[in-house]
Amino acid sequence: MQTHKSKILKAVEAHGTPSYVYDGEQLVHNYHNLVNALPDCVDVFYALKVNPNVSLVKLLRSEGACTEVCSVTEMEIALKAGSTPQDIVYLGPCKKDYELKRAIELGVFAIVIESETELYRVSKFAEAAGKVVEVAIRINPDFSAKGSPWKMGGRPTQFGIDEKHAVKNFGSYLKVPHVHIKGIHVYNGTNILDAQSVYENSKYILGLYEQISEKYQVTFSMVDVGGGMGIPYFPNQVALDIDEFRSLMVPLFSDFHKKYPNTRIIMESGRFIIGTAGYFGVTVNNIKVNHGKTFVVTDGGTNCHSASAGAGRVVKRNFPMENISSDSEKTKEYQVAGPLCSPDDIIGRNMMLKETREGDVLVISGSGAYGPSSSPGLFHSHGFPAEVLVYQDKVHLIRKRDTSASIISQQVEVDFSKEVVLQ
Template sequence: MADLEGVPTPAYVYDVAEVRRNHELLRAALPDRAGLFYSLKANPHPALLTTLRARGARPEVCSTGELDAALGAGWDPADALYTGPGKSDAEVRDALTRGVRLFSVDSPHAIEQLDRLAAEGAVTARCLLRINDDQPVPGQGLVMTGVASQFGADTGWVMAEPERFTDRPRVEVVGLHLYMGTNLTEVDSLYGQFRRSLATARRLTERLAAHGVRVRVLDLGGGFGAPFAKAGEAVDLSALRPRLQELFDEEIPGWRDGAPEVVFESGRYLVGTAGTLVTPVLDVKRSQGKDVVVLASGIHHLGGMSGLRRLPVLAPHVVRAAAGADSAPELDAIVVGPLCTPLDTWARGAKLPALSPGDLVAVPNVGAYGLYASLVGFLGHPLPAEAVVDSDRPGTAPVTTRVSLTRAPVSPASDPTSGVN
């Protein structure tokens, strides 16, 4: 753990050196000619974005806020891929106005919407058809295909009505977007989903070609897994590279010359192991024969979607923050946060060393889907600070920022509810 002197807690601490290492590991697992998008939904912190931009990753965004973050980090809007199963006219218009030209679309309506708004702005846009394949692939962490879904057009639909998925006057259909599942840590599982994606892409490419569509981009998604809120390191996926190169040679002979361009997406693999949440202990007590440890952080700081029984399952590994401070477990504890709900529970039966109010504890590997996938607005508690360190530069002081959701008070004169009983 880096020296956190002067960093207010709770705090998310991000190590940009770990981001660089993860990028190198993932690039080593992918064919040389393959492109790589970073999915900002995992973590849009500016320091992580600028680190990944410098390494050559491109931004994948799915909201105006994420586009703001990507452009603020220095990316050219022409490098962005704008995704999402439902886009308002306002956000598509804004993206086009700022120079975004590549969109993922999920239906004929989305193509027509993009065409209408591109014509309004007197520009031409390109799109990838997102595909919901007919069957899920075994081994997925979170199924993204093969079920009724907001994501993509069913393979059978495109095969049956290809004419509805073709160019419009202001939109050119340039590729396919296939994303089978997420958080896969086994090379065999990843290879299996990419092989299935390419088989589906081949069928669709042939079908669409008869209607004038030339597939020049294949976005195979990602799904590259990483440990979440527990000890561990980035998974070695290097064995994937030779298998993918052989598969590409078999399925898409022109890929080595960029015809089509093959791209992947990653969020959690690139930044997951780069983040640690450090938080104080507020109280330690006994209740009904159980140890209870109350922390300043709960589901409002980490794992809010898990707190609402969403994925990923939340079972954080809590350790002392001070290096070398861990001792033999003395507590068999329920670990909770400060929120006024019994759902604000991180763990039951956690084996912890003796703790006292004021001690600092840490949860490792929460750089992805940590703060930015939590219930930050619930009950109005302040957000944790965010601190950036670089373990390749020991001795460098952390750079700390703090985001606030606090709203300015409304004066009685401007309060529309003033005087209403």
């Protein structure tokens, strides 16, 4: 069994830095850790927004994961990775016409409707396609998940339809032609480390499902309770207690399933499944002392991994980082910077690391979620880093590092000598 360090070293040796390195065994373990903490009546949908690499999705799919997608590209990746349309839910606050048409053509398990306008648009496209389209209504509840640093529900957001409004008007949604409303969807927050909070959130959503189905005397066939299960990034955080999670969730969902045996229960998860399976590796390019602080300048920074620099967080704290090249017994405090001409390009502030030299490889753990897909990879035209999967003792390049040629090829050079002047 290789340690994560030897896996990262192998990947970096083969493909250089900056690179994201994924530990395939850890990914599979995390997925089953979640699945095993839920009863069989719950299906886990992997959220591609968290990390959409086709090889990672394929590995998860081969272990049984379904997929949640938020764009037509994520939909195509899910299909390429082996997902069937019946194991795809499609959501997001701005679905373009061509995206909706593709989802309708495929017949995904549910298009999750985020507004009343969208319901009518889907109805119109369904009519044109000569189909009855399966949809779920996303509700923004009057309940907010405790312990989530990013809340998508329980407060004003661009997601879903307000609970009171939705409950009052659900009868009119049920009358919209060419769509079949198969259930409800709620996604309230992310990175929740408290099992009780996920439980209370799920319980509230199941209650909402019951309330609406009883009020309108309708039998639904799905409920998507979101999820938001988190991972610890900082020393003061404690990992989600999976045993407590299991002891709360198993009876909750099992009781619901006894009452509604034909309702597919969906939990969405991204961070919990892939977060701890990913590492971000950079090489130290130069070290210098500036105004009394020692700066370690690396070949990948916030352009590759904005989450580690605290993008979206009020309090900036360091993700765990280690120097995997150094054997030094001594530690020193460093400011770890990236390659950008921006003073904010710092991925480790006052970071204690083993004594570091130029050429050393530094690794940030907990990097599998919201890494490249939520980073400004094109800043300074450095491009996106390579991505490498180490699985069953093999090193697989799963995304090529951008090159000057690949970045420039996307730009269109105007030949001004041929411009036609419009009157």
